[in-house]
Amino acid sequence: MTIMLESISGWTQYPQLEAWYYSADPIFHKLGYGSHASKIIKAHLDADSLFVQRQFLQGIFVNQKLVGFVIIYPVKESAAIHQMSYQYLKTHMSRLGYLRRKKLYRQTAQMLNKAIVDSGYYIHTLTIAPQYQGQGIGSITIDRLRDRYKNQKLSLHVNDQNDRAVKFYLQNRFAFDFHGQMRYQGHYYGEYLMSKI
Numbered sequence: 001m002t003i004m005l006e007s008i009s010g011w012t013q014y015p016q017l018e019a020w021y022y023s024a025d026p027i028f029h030k031l032g033y034g035s036h037a038s039k040i041i042k043a044h045l046d047a048d049s050l051f052v053q054r055q056f057l058q059g060i061f062v063n064q065k066l067v068g069f070v071i072i073y074p075v076k077e078s079a080a081i082h083q084m085s086y087q088y089l090k091t092h093m094s095r096l097g098y099l100r101r102k103k104l105y106r107q108t109a110q111m112l113n114k115a116i117v118d119s120g121y122y123i124h125t126l127t128i129a130p131q132y133q134g135q136g137i138g139s140i141t142i143d144r145l146r147d148r149y150k151n152q153k154l155s156l157h158v159n160d161q162n163d164r165a166v167k168f169y170l171q172n173r174f175a176f177d178f179h180g181q182m183r184y185q186g187h188y189y190g191e192y193l194m195s196k197i
Contacts, residue, residue: 001062003140005070005148008059010052011045014066016129018042021069024127025159031189032089032104039092050077050084051124060128060141068128070141075122075155082109104184111180112157112191120153120195121145142172146196153197160190169194 011017021041022029033040044051051057051071060068073081089105090098116122123145128138145154158165160179174194181190 001135001137003137003144004061004064005058005141005144006061007055008052008057008066008069010047010049010057011042012047014059016066017045017069020127020129021045021125023130024125025162027159027161027189028108028191031184032101032108033093034097034101036093036097040088043088043092044085050081056124060137062132062137067132067137068126068141070126070145071124072121072145072154073124075116075118075120078116078122081124107182107184111182112193116155116193117153120155121149123154123156126156138168139172142196151197153195155193155195157191157193160192166192172196 008014008017018038018041021044022037029037029041043049045057046052051073054073054077056071056073056077058070058072059066060070086105089101093101126138126141128141142154154174155177156169156174158169160166160181174196176192177195178193179190180193181188183189
């Protein structure tokens with residue numbers, strides 16, 4: 001099995017990216033984007049987004065077939081990425097929808113920004129199409145990222161309710177750095193910050 005990571009030019013070339021992106025963390029995507037999820041995700045994956053322009057969006061190809069993708073960028077780019085994300089929220093949500101969730105966005109930012117060291121690379125999203133999961137593709141992708149960014153710390157957040165993803169990252173020698181939690185509308189939500197050197 002030949003696995004390659006290659007820059008891709010966005011969701012218009014590969015429409016399946018939208019569903020894969022949503023499936024990477026459906027709890028937070030539903031909570032944060034609501035009925036606007038499709039528009040906001042497409043904006044993140046559009047040709048003029050920072051993810052695509054700076055080649056942070058990498059397709060995972062097995063024998064030249066796209067089976068998933070990873071979004072990875074230098075941690076020092078985080079401020080620009082967060083600014084882009086908030087701009088997409090404001091642009092693609094109704095004003096009322098955005099204002100209703102503003103407290104949620106503030107709480108989420110506080111929860112996620114703790115304990116990230118300003119060096120290394122941040123894995124924003126890593127997702128494999130369901131029919132290709134369980135074949136070692138995700139682990140090989142992690143190894144390829146490790147080889148590409150030698151001696152650099154790889155960090156990511158994973159939903160604390162996603163036991164399968166947590167187990168996957170632990171098996172790939174990521175360790176827990178921080179557990180952020182917040183309460184929103186009577187429910188608790190959390191993310192683990194995990195990293196690997």
